[in-house]
Amino acid sequence: MTACWGSTFFLAKDLLDRVPTLDFLAVRFAIASLAMLVVAPCAIARLSPEVRRQAVALGALYGAAQILQTAGLAHTPASVSGFITGLYVVLTPLLAALLLRTRIGPMTWAAVVLATAGLGVLTLGGxxxxxxxxxxxxxxxxxxxxxxxxxxxxxxxxxxxxxxxxIIVITVICFVATVPDGIVLPHTPRDWSSVLYMALFSGALAMLGQTWAQAHLSPTRAAIIMSMEPVFAAGFAVALGGEGVTARLLVGGGMVLAAMLVVELVPRRRIEAEVTHIAV
Known part of the structure; x- marks a missing residue:
């Protein structure tokens, strides 16, 4: 799952040179929606009204994150975008603690400082x-x-x-956003291949995998698994995307990755036990 996500950074960056951000996301998630509906046409009907509301809220969050991430990717190297986006691994326990009003330990604060410093090495210009x-x-x-x-x-x-x-909520959000200017579709077989890969594997299957996995894992346990995403993003960007390996990338990326691992390896039993009680 994380390898799929990581592999999309350089693919999406290349595609965004020819297809606008919102148009790309609308097409990508429309394909993912159709594929999932074909496989499980009655799955939504089996959800309770409460679960549907929760799924809509989660879809809106994920859609907003996708738009922000993809728009940012158009203005920064794929490897840097991957590492910065990967800061959600550090932010997850912090936000869980904030929502649950639990104490944030010194090691977590240390990880935040380390991640912030790594972010500075990666991205600060002046x-x-x-x-x-x-x-x-x-x-x-x-x-x-x-x-x-x-x-x-x-x-x-x-x-x-x-x-x-x-996935449907994400599709609707993106399509509505494309209405003023009309939607631009990919033109070449290569572009369509990239869109199909990102729709079916890093879209539909990855969303299903994450949703199923987080039914069994706490957010922090899930986040440590996801911490490999920026590593894969940088690896794919360098190996297949034509980006160079720089000292800034190695040092800054290493600091961010270290912060991710530190914050997730620190015992957080109280947060993990109480996350499931967050109210709608």
Whole structure:
């Protein structure tokens, strides 16, 4: 799942040179929605009204995060975008603690400082963060909210229906946003291949996998697994996307990854035990 997500950064960045952000996302998630509805046409009908509301809220969060992340990707290298977006791994326990009013330990604060320093090494040009990096950072916050919410609300028996409804909500949001200028479709077989891959594997299957997994894992346990996403993103960007390996990428990315691992390896039993009680 994380490898699929990581592989999309350089693919999406290349595609965004020819297809606008919202148009790409609308087409991608429309294909994912149709594929999932074909496989499980009655899954949404089996959800309770409460679960449907939760899935709609989660879909709106995920859709906003996708728009922010993809828009940011158009203005920053794929490897940098991957590492910054990966800060959701650090932000997830922080937001869970804030929502649950639990104490944040010193190791977590240390990880936040380390991640912030790594972010600075990766992205700071002079004294300010660029537009693309800022969008990616906001996307990381929204992704963290989605992870916390999904950990609170997902149940194994509802995983398929919730996944489909989330994908549909994302599709609707993106299509509505494209209405003023009209939708631009991919033109070449290569572009369509990229869209299909990102729709079916890193879209439909990844959403289903995350929703099902978070029915069994706490948000922090899920986040440590997801911490490999930025590593895969950088690896694919360098190996297949033509990006170079720089000292800034290695040092800054290493600091961010270290912060992710530190914050997730610190025992957080209280948060993990109480996340499932977050109210709608």
């Amino acid at each position: 004294v300010s963060i660029g537009y693309g990096e800022a969008l990616s950072l906001v996307a990381a916050v929204v992704y963290a909210l989605h992870i916390v919410g999904l950990g609170a609300w997902s149940r194994p028996q509802d995983a398929v229906g919730m996944s489909i409804l989330q």
